[in-house]
Amino acid sequence: MVGASKVGQRSKDRFARAQLVFPDGTSRVSIDRGPVPRYIERGTGSYVIDVDGNRFLDLNANFTTLIHGHAFGPVVEALSRQLHLGTCFANPTESEIALAELLCNRIPCVERVRFVNTGTEAVLFAIKAARAFTGRSKIAKLEGAYHGAYDWAEVSLAATPDTWGSPRAPRSTPFYRGMPASVLDEVIVMRFNDADAARRLLSLHGHHLAAVIIDPMPSRAGLIPPTPEFIAAVQETARMGGVLVIADEVLNLRQSFEGASARYGLVPDLITMGKIIGGGLPIGAIGGRQDVMEVFDGSAGPPLLPQGGTFSANPLSITAGLAAMRHLDHAALAHLEELGNVVRNGIAGAISKSVAPFCVSGAASLFRVHPMDQVPNDNREAYLGPHASKRMKQLVNFFADNGIILPYGAAASISTPMNRTDAIFVVEVFARFLHTHRASWK
Secondary structure, eight states, rough: OTTTTSSHHHHHHHHHHHTTTTTTTSSOTTTSSSSSSSEEEEEBBBBEEEETTEEEESSSSHHTTTTTTTEEEHHHHHHHHHHHHSSOOOOOHHHHHHHHHHHHHHHHSSEEEEESHHHHHHHHHHHHHHHHHSSSOEEEEEEOOOSSHHHHHTTTTTTTTTSBBSSBBOOOOSSTOOOHHHHHHEEEOOOOHHHHHHHHHHHHHGGEEEEEEESOOTTTOOOOOHHHHHHHHHHHHHTTTTTTEEEEOEEEEEEEEGEEEEEHHHHOSSSEEEGGGGGOOOOEEEEEOHHHHHHGGGGGGSSSSOOOTTTTOOOOHHHHHHHHHHHOOOHHHHHHHHHHHHHHHHHHHHHHTTTTOOEEEEEEEEEEESSSOOOOOHHHHHOOOHHHHHHHHHHHHHHHHTTTTSSSSSSSOOTTTHHHHHHHHHHHHHHHHHTTTTTGGG
């Protein structure tokens, strides 16, 4: 759709109103504004339509949440029934048992589950659970990996070449002004896929560490697969030091029927989940070993870790999530994997033909285009300098001009309503982008 990257008057009008009530005109820092955000009116399947009538193939899918696309029929039907029964209760419901049973039966490392409201809360309580179980306070995490808005999880999320320090021992850097120095002192930062450094740092600090939290394929840090050596180094060294392994699969649970950890050989003690398990509504979950999850047990007195929440396990999110997950079967995941391969292979082929400074990473239903010659190996190699950032913005704008929403610097996702024609459309638009801008990198 030519010119679609330039938002229409109706979006501009709504943004003018929004600037009178929100600090920067939006309620999420992750909103693509460029400089005015595009306001969406509705979504159907894998497409969205904005308030000015422009139609886009949605590769953002609310940051990979909508694995079945927009207005998925079974979710709509389940929510319609539940709305007539009630939206929230102080008591438990049968549907939360059903979703917990599904997760316990599907994810190998999940023996018990606790529901919360968001992925951030899932990470927050997983870290607290590790502390309660081990009696230790420090954690280790990957440089550049996003784990939600919890102070300890945000350390070194926005590290830059000016701040990230030694490659052998990355510096713990603040994410926002005023982050307590004590938080920085309690987080050990590691580089992704550096097996030797992982062994050294986890061995050195292990007696103080409650947990090491690892996203099997961090989106913001490059959407790069872990090496078997790195997975083994983290897992073996953590076990030796009594350090719990937390797998953050809020985003990457969609990588296989059993999740991303199973795909890459990671056997975590705790796993955090969210996004796809809510069917498009807010949700989070902590799952893991029964003995570790017993820190939440309040049946015989105060638990080691109290956890509650007015909307935790609310029946709308649970009902929507149950409908979505029941339809995410082996056939659906095979369909997603096939389309993901079409897109990644097609993009890689177009790059090879044009000898352009781009590459593509990802797996299953996820992919990310990088404005650089080779697939990065970790967050530092994936970091975008000024020239690379400019090329990436050109790509995102070109996609919007041609009717596709492509996330900037994060994972793009395939949804089940997409078909091979949609996948080829993505590849064709990318090839046209390379042809259009070929003079700028020759």
